[in-house]
Amino acid sequence: MGKSIASRFDNIDIAKSTLRAVIINDDELTLEMDFCLEPAHPDYEDPGADEECCWHPGLLKFAGISKLQLDRRETAGDGMQRRFAIETFNIEGTKFDMACEWGDIHLQARSIRVLTE
Incomplete structure (x- = not known):
């Protein structure tokens, strides 16, 4: 059985993470x-002297x-x-809501995937 959406965000500080781009293709978004990783995350590295987080690129598809x-x-x-x-950031079942400096995103999707690069 796959991991729940919420568990895929373990050791990621969403409040400090940032949105870099919004890409729309047919019925996909x-x-x-740039995820802000917490020290317990397996990909965590000490941040540089001028950074507050260990930034790690990723995608929400x-x-x-x-x-x-x-x-x-x-x-x-x-x-x-x-x-x-x-x-603000919320995933509940098939519904997703996020408010950020870019704007507000509200959607319902059959598939929600969290990918880290």
Whole structure:
């Protein structure tokens, strides 16, 4: 049996993690993330002197989307921003909700996968 979605976020500090990009393809949505790993995570390395976290790239992939609402925020200097801070993050069953500096994402999907690179 596979791991639950919640357990896939063990030892990842979602509140400090950031969104890098939103990619939409047909009935799929991919969120490129920089996950902030906690010391107990197997891929954890001591952060550099100028970083607060051990940043690790990853993806949230949603397939078989039946409901999708993207509310993009307009921000000053939006073209230069590379990381968007997460304000709220919730996965419950097939539903996903996230608010961040990029905007608000609400969806329902048949498949939700957490991938680390």
